[in-house]
Amino acid sequence: MSLLKPGTRIALEGNSGSIQIISKLGEGGQGFVYLADYNGQKLALKWYKKGVLANPENFRQNLANNIKEKAPTADFLWPLALTEIQDGTFGYVMQVRPQNYYELSDFLTGKHEFASVDIMLKAAIRIVDSFRILHNRGFSYQDLNDGNFFMNPQTGDIFICDNDNVSQFGANSGIAGKCRYMSPGVVVGRKVPDTRTDQFSLAVVLFLLLLRNHPLEGIMTQKSSIMTEQHQKYYYGEHPVFIADPEDSSNRPVKGVHNNFIRRWPQMPFYIQEAFQKAFSKSVMYQDKIGVTEKEWLQHLLRFRAEVIQCPYCGKETRYDTEGMPCICCHQSIRSYGWMQTKYYKIPVFENQEIVEAYITDCYDHNESSNLVAIVSLNKDKTKAALRNKEQVPWEIGNAQIPPEKLCAIPRGAKLILKNEQIEIV
Amino acid sequence: MDNFSSFLGAPEAIPKRVMPFFFLIDTSKSMEGKKIGAVNAAIEEILPDLRRLSDSQADSEIRLAILKFSSGCEWVTPSLISLDSFDDWEPLVADGLTDLGYAFDELNRQFSENGFLSRSSASSGFYAPVIMLLSDGDPTDDWYGALKKLQNNKWYQSAIKIAIAIGEDANREVLQKSIRNPELLFSVNDISNLKKVVKFIAVTSSQIASTSAAVGKENPQQSANVITPDATEEQIVKNVRNSLDDFADFEPEPVPIPASVPLSPPVSVPPPISELDSTDDVVGPIDEEDW
Incomplete structure (x- = not known):
């Protein structure tokens, strides 16, 4: 029985x-x-339709392995337990998705929108980070x-669901995927899904x-009145062309x-444009060469996020990568409170700028891209900036201690050590 | 739409391709009574389901056209219409002959650039149509000649074709010939199940036809001139067949409507910075009181 x-x-x-x-x-x-009840606790049950799984025994075995392995991070709604086989089918239980999280399609269709570009980038970073950790675990x-994932438009938090297809490297769950998200190699049957084809799908999601x-999808697909299976195979498999391919203008x-x-591409920083051009290059799509790795995406997206600030004049978000740069919206020239130079990033100092661990260190093992170290706070007159300690432990700055939630002044020229790395305010 | 005042501007909804869904409904005399009543009830309930499905998808918009045939044929919808504009309709009445050939001829006329599938009506184009034929009897006209003509129509070739045989007397051979995948002919003998079956198959097939093509594996080689949706039809068979066994039990649960998201508070505009580069500070702790 499929319906319960x-x-x-x-x-x-x-x-x-x-x-x-x-x-x-x-x-x-x-x-x-x-939605199911388990001794008073609410859980979600995924229950397979009879006969839809190509190889139910393998599928079940794979699920059992994943349950044993445990979730890569708390962002995964990971299988917790299998059910017994009942009437020829089975399922697994997982945590219930909280309220106020929405699918990408809800954002694409305009039903929901992020509170800001900053929050949107935060969500993008969380998605990339989750898949990076998954891949690092060998899945x-x-x-x-x-x-497959849900995003909170107010906080940028995410959940990844449908983790039943997750397989260890080299294994294939027998799922072909959704055409417009699949790597061309998978669409034409040249490749079976793996981490590299995941990378392509991730680039589609980010785009x-x-x-x-x-x-x-550009003029080439637009010219086609009908999109049949064969057309999809052609446009997404045999003959895909990136809408902004630097050499091929046919789409x-x-x-x-x-x-x-048309509106947003010119506003993307060059490194984001270049990353997409690499991710959807002919060598990736026609020869299955390596695209943009999760770590590269993280570096680009973190840099982009650092450069998105709120204009002190019009209050809208703008991008800021040069001192004195005018607001893209109101064209007023803006001055920063300095630049935080870390080993890897140069971050303009503005009110509420979030300094995450990944801006300072380069270990990338456990959600450093989301771990908050400090937030920039301004004084009442908005003339000076300081860092508020958002860690659980005090900072040792020179001979002084900055306890959690307390402020540390960061005048220009200041040097301080955080997370064992030097930061300079320039 | 939440607050999105930024250099990227508020995004437009992503353009969607149209997935046309065609019902071909037998309204001949033999459908009178419970049969046509169940068909009417099914369509009435399918509409909100398809509307919800269409709304939730970023890939496609589902549009609907209903053609009834008895003595001759007639469109119930004025064209291939958006589900939002189809909120009221006259329930179908059964009477007359079974002119299936007329219906095929009419479909052939509309499956063209000058008909319902004109490009100007769908700026981003179409997905392959889904056709669902519901009938209980023997056609009374030259249905086979009309079908042969229709089978040369490219749109028809690309369409996903499903037939529902209503009652034990239905001519299954005719319906079988009208579709391609024999497993997409469904027989409903118990009329009390008709509504549920039609609804389930219509919604499932729309979902599959409008979201993904199951390309990438087991896609048989096609001759260059014939477009067929084999893999999509195969996927529909898989999804529908196994669920139909226990259909009598089926009572879908309503999906809760998600709570609306509160808007963010208005943005406060800071005054211009006057003394940015003050040099009297050194790096170190600050007393929050003085700050």
């Missing part, structure tokens, strides 16, 4: 008791998601698309998130259709 009625009891594997169905939360291609995701058009944007791209 409220009240139905499903036994969990290995004498772990049973869950009771409360209601249906959603439905996808592979199965249904139900590949294999079916990365717009329905959609930042530019709000599809990277392979440029169409005015009135790809308006978001």
Whole structure:
């Protein structure tokens, strides 16, 4: 039985008791998601439709392995336990997704929008970081698309769901993926999904998130009145052309259709443009060469995020990479409170600028891209800037201590050591 | 739309391709009573489901056209219409002959640049259409000749074709010939199940046809001139067949509407900075009181 009625009891594997169905939360291609009760705790049950899995035994075994391995980070709604097989099918339980998190498609269709570009970039960084950690653990995701993760438009926090296709390197869960997100090599059957094809899908997701058009949809796809299976195979597999390919202009944007791209591409920093041009280059799409790695994306996105500031004159967000640069919105020339020069980044100092660990250190092992070290705070007159300690431990600055939540002055010329790395205010 | 005042501007909704869904409904005399009643009820319930599906997808917009055939044929919808504009319709009444050939001829006319699938009606173009044929009887006209003509139509070739045989007397052979994948012919003998089955298949097939093509594996080689949606049809079969066994139990749960997101507070505009480079400070702790 694929459809479960409220009240139905499903036994969990290995004498772990049973869950009771409360209601249906959603439905996808592979199965249904139900809200279930487990000894008073609410869990989500993914329940497979009978017969949709190409090889149910392998699939189940893979899930069992992943359950044993545990979630790479808390951002993954990871399988917690398998159910027993019941009426020819089975499922697994996971944590329930909290409220106020939305799919990428909700942002693409305009139903929800991020509170700011800063928050949007924060979400992008979280997504990249999560997949990087997943890949570092030796897993590949294999079916990365717009329905796999949820984002909070107010905080930039994310959740990654549908982790049932996640496989260890070299294994293939038998999922082909969603056409517009799949690497061309997978679309034409040249490759099976792996970490490198995940990288391509991740670039598609990032492009959609930042530019709000599809990277392979321009005048070429626009000219095609109908998009059949064969057309999809052609445009996304055999003959894909990036909308901003520096050498091939055959798939440029169409005015009135790809308006978001036309408006936003010139506002992207050159390093973001170059990263997309590499990720959707012919060598990646036609020869399956390496694209942009997660670490490279992190560096670009962190740099971009550091450069997005709020204009002190018009209050809108603008990009700032040179002292005295005018606001893109109101054209007033802006002055910073200095620049924080770390080993890897040069961060303009403005109010509420968040200094995350990855700006200072280069270890990239455990969510450094999101771990907050400090926030820039201004005095009442807004004439001076200071760093507020957002760590759990005090900072040792010279002979003084800055306890958590306390301020440290950062006049120009100041040098301080944070996380064992030198930071200079220039 | 939340606050998004920045150098990137507020984004527009991403352009969507249109996924056309065509119902071909037998309204001949033999459909009278429970059968046509169940069909009407099914369509009525399918509309909000398809609307919700269409709204939630970033890839495609689902549009609908309904053609009824009895003695001759007639469009119930004025054209291929957006689901938002289709909120009221006259329930179908059964009477007359079973002129399936007329319906095929009419479909052939509309499956063209000058018909319902004109490019000007969908700025980003179309996905392959889904056609669902519902009938209970024997056609009374030259349906086969009309079908042969229709089969040369490129749009028809690319379409995902599904047939529902209503009642034990339905001519399954005719319906079988009208589709390509024999597993997409569904028989409903118990009329009390008709509404649920039609609804389930219509929504599932729309979902699959409008979100992804299952390319990448097991895609048979096609001859250059014929466009077929084999992999998509295969995926629909997989998704629908296994769920139909226990259909009598099926009662879908309503999906909760997510709570709306509060807007962020208004942005305060700071005064211009007057004394930026004051030199009297040194790096070190600050007393919050004086700050």
